[in-house]
Amino acid sequence: MGSPTRVVVLGLGLLLLAGVPPAAAVFNQPFYVDLFRRVMIFAIAALSLDLILGYGGMVSFGHAAYLGVGAYAVGVLMHHGIHNGFVQWTLAVVASTLVALAIGAVSIRTSGVYFIMITLAFTQMLYYLGISVEEYGGDDGMRLATRSQFPGLMDLKNPTVFYYLVLGVLLMFLYIGHRLVNARFGMVIRAAKSNEPRARAIGFSLYRYKLTAFAIAGAMCGVAGALLVNQTEYLTPEFMHWTRSGEIMFMVILGGMGTLVGPIIGAAVFLLLEDVLSAWTVHWQIILGPFLILVVLFAKRGLFGLLPGAASRNG
Amino acid sequence: MRTIGRAVLISLVVALVAVQPAPAAETVKIGFITSLSGPAGIIGKHMKDSVELALDHLGRKVGGLDVEMIYGDDQRKPDVGKQLADEMLKKHKVHFVSGIIWSNVMLAVAPAVTSAGTFMIGTNAGPHELAGKMCHELFFTTSWQNDQTPEAMGKYMQDQGLTDVYAMAPNYAAGKDMIQGFKRYFKGKIVGEVYTKLGQQDYQAEISQLRAANPKVVFVFYPGDMGIQFLKQYAQSGLRGQIPLYSVYTVDEITLPAVKEAAAGNWETRYWSPDLKNEANQKYIADFRKKYGYTPTFYGAQSYDGIMLIDSAIRAVKGDLSNKKGMIAAMRKADYRSTRGPYKYNVNHFPIQNFYLLRAVQLPNGELEMQIQKTVFESHKDAYHQECAMKW
Amino acid sequence: MTLFLVLEQGLNGLQFGVMLFLMAAGLTLVFGIMNLVNLAHGSLYMVGAYLATMFVQLTGAFVLAVVLALAGTLLVGVVVELVALRTLYERDHLDQVLATFGLILFFNELIAILWGRAALYSSLPAWLSGHIQVLPGVRYPVYRALVILVGLAVAALLWVVVSRTRLGMLIRAGASNRTMVAALGVNIRLLYTVVFGFGAALAGLAGLMAGPIYAVQPGMGEQILIQVFVVIVIGGIGSIRGALVGSVIVGMVDTLGRAFLKPMLATFLSPSAADTAGPALASMLIYMLMAAVLAFRPQGLFPARGI
Secondary structure: OOOHHHHHHHHHHHHHHHHHHHHHHHHOOOHHHHHHHHHHHHHHHHHHHHHHHHHOOOOOOOOHHHHHHHHHHHHHHHHOOOOEHHHHHHHHHHHHHHHHHHHHHHHOOOOHHHHHHHHHHHHHHHHHHHHHOHHHOHHHOEEOOOOOEEOOOEEOOOHHHHHHHHHHHHHHHHHHHHHHHHOHHHHHHHHHHHOHHHHHHHOOOHHHHHHHHHHHHHHHHHHHHHHHHHHHOEEOHHHHOHHHHHHHHHHHHHHOOOOOOHHHHHHHHHHHHHHHHHHHOOOOHHHHHHHHHHHHHHOOOHHHHOOOOOOOOOO | OHHHHHHHHHHHHHHHHHHOOOOOOOEEEEEEEEOOOOOOHHHHHHHHHHHHHHHHHOOOEEOOEEEEEEEEEOOOOHHHHHHHHHHHHHHOOOOEEEEOOOHHHHHHHHHHHHHOOOEEEEOOOOOHHHHOOOOOOOEEEOOOOOOHHHHHHHHHHHHOOOOOEEEEEEOOHHHHHHHHHHHHHOOOOEEEEEEEOOOOOOOHHHHHHHHHHOOOEEEEOOOHHHHHHHHHHHHHOOOOOOOOEEEOOOOOOOOHHHHHHHHOOOEEEEOOOOOOOOHHHHHHHHHHHHHHOOOOOHHHHHHHHHHHHHHHHHHHOOOOOOOHHHHHHHHHOOOOOOOOOOOEEOOOOOEEEEEEEEEEEEOOOOOEEEEEEEEEEEEEOOOOHHHOOOOO | OOHHHHHHHHHHHHHHHHHHHHHHHHHHHHHHHHOOOOOOHHHHHHHHHHHHHHHHHHHOOHHHHHHHHHHHHHHHHHHHHHHHHHHHOOOOHHHHHHHHHHHHHHHHHHHHHHHOOOOEOOOOOHHHOOEEEEEOOEEEEHHHHHHHHHHHHHHHHHHHHHHHOHHHHHHHHHHHOHHHHHHOOOOHHHHHHHHHHHHHHHHHHHHHHHOOOOOEOOOHHHHHHHHHHHHHHHHOOOOHHHHHHHHHHHHHHHHHHHHHHHHHHHOOOOHHHHHHHHHHHHHHHHHHHHHHHHHHOOOOOOOOOOO
């Protein structure tokens, strides 16, 4: 992460997040616990996308698919009477890894716009599949009987407990991500993004590395999906729509690609801004649209990238 | 002399009114969730405009209390709807949550609202789960149960002895529900049942298949822009005069201005129409047209009724918003001037109401309008109320 | 299921494909020549439809409205290029995708503010509302036949312009080596603006042709945009020939799939299974097709930077 400024900002941010439930209790505003929890869940999804997008240069427009797969894993099991969180969340991880491997196997052969399109196509296929399966509500979706149960360990119905669980997962993934990108594995991925022919010339089998990164990112996003469906207590194929992928991607860009911490900031700014803007005017998209353009054109490094200490890692 | 007398009289009246025990000067907070942005925003506009008109008619006071309306845009997403509901409940501390166009958003929001002990007044979506097993004393709707409208169409076509029906709908939950509701009452021959892709624009292929199947009657469910596209293309293929087209939720005051003569002569069933003759409705339509310059759809009428229902409940408990049992009892009486005329509530808090056959008629000035032809169902109950465990 | 029905559906597929081609041609031209991924192409389509509808209402003459709408869309396209897109040529595809996605949001909302969110009334003029008998028992709408003719004419026009005119030569040279062409004294910025304007006009043409038969409302471009991207990915980005082949293939597969997949499945599956699987598969069909093509030819069928 590098520079002291960045570390301080990260530390402060995490402290802020940890302080939300007690502050909300003091000011009697329990809504903010839910709001920031939702922010953190999308932050996890954005972080997982940053691994392959920011570091690997793989522009996946289909990342929302894993959000859906994770959510459906939990929802389907819940529907069939299996409420145990361990079982559900393990299935969420396994299922999203498998789906990511399958999609990645085909997609990673392509590059550039083709890669964008094919990942988009796959997520649309899953979306239409979700709509068609009536058993799980189709597009009407399905209500969850309860939140995932972890008997004896914790009760997710308690908003504060659930909040700290999500925060814990976020921190854990942040750490895993940090170790990954600084390990040999991460170096290869970043080399591939920076100069693919050279990386190949050195002798790496890039396909395998990229596929592994893709699968890891998918698995992480699957966990985000399991958390999201618990947050809303409602399962819907809307989780898998390609516009959802676009939103997650925007969070990564806004916060700062290739920084791991940036996506967290991006998720917070995006969701909070959306909440504020849509309460203010019906035509909020006419503001968000140009804002997006301006960010892409002028703040490419994102908000986190504006802070000093950005080594030109990403070429 | 006379003026002084009048002044004294007026002062006396004012004094009498002023010293009456005023209700706890609380503000009633009502949350309203609908889709305000994006393509479906037009529906949200009808609803919001109707709510504002209702507030105008009530003198900007609901049940005699000052009112704070909090609008939320669900962007057609259930998780956004749920977040809005959470915000309304926990941050704004609303006394009522109302609105909601889409069934999937309703299914995500309603249980959360009612389990938090707050009223959910639905003004459009009527999923069968909420009419049956998931009915709740704090949930009321001023619209209908989704299946009732196609049931009415099925009954009409059954009674007319129509046969060789070709049915089409988009391939999603609502589409399948519509066809299912239709088949609950229509027992004749169905020569084709086709589900098309959600959001599909071009129906030429399906129209060719339809023509090859040689039906006598076509029945479709194509809401919003799908409906506009299908109606135009059906007319352009030359079938409009040849094979009569019956539909539900396809031809309404939103889509008619976009298709005009392409929909002339089409049949629909609905619980309400702008030309329904009762005092409340005529006032609603006249004032709406005057204030906004367009004709509202049923989405608007339902939302208007929602505010009036809430108003009647608060009046009944004299502004004591903590008396929820009292408000439930009051709402169950449906004692307000509804735009559909008087109606009763079923055990599951869904209205027992009439359904009418409507036809799109071309007026002398070239505009098109939905007009009631006859009553198909009188005091029709939905098909799921027996699954509801509530008794009262 | 008669032969004539199959033929009629084939014609429908061709027409749908041609409609897609009108959009795909502009998009692939811009991508191939200027290496610009332009999601806002769908917005230009929408602008074309709105302008045509508005001009028909104002003037009452269909042909005049068409000409005005084309000119209007071209103008809007040029303005967008000058103001927003110039900076994007040097950027990578991700930036272009995101920035043009922002343009989509902006345009949708702008249209909603100007014309409202309700769909506009648009219809065919009386002289285009008839039918012609192409096959026994098959009455084909005149307008749809016109769309096919227009599309094929545009394809021919594009081929002529690109391979037989000086402008086309400049386009191909600029795609090959931009710097060299500029060094030779050609105003490459003007060239790009011209090409983009041309692409915008094509999108506008697709929009104004679609207006009378589809719903004219904000967001109408997005629905067709994904299908158009599928077309150019299958056909090969940058290749007009690929766009034509790709759009006809996609049009045919999608139409025939929608029409015949369920009856075909019903021959070996139970009716209720066919009822569920048929529509579900039909909606996924073009994506599956794209995945299959990319699995064998990752660059599309006729890969080319240039025509």
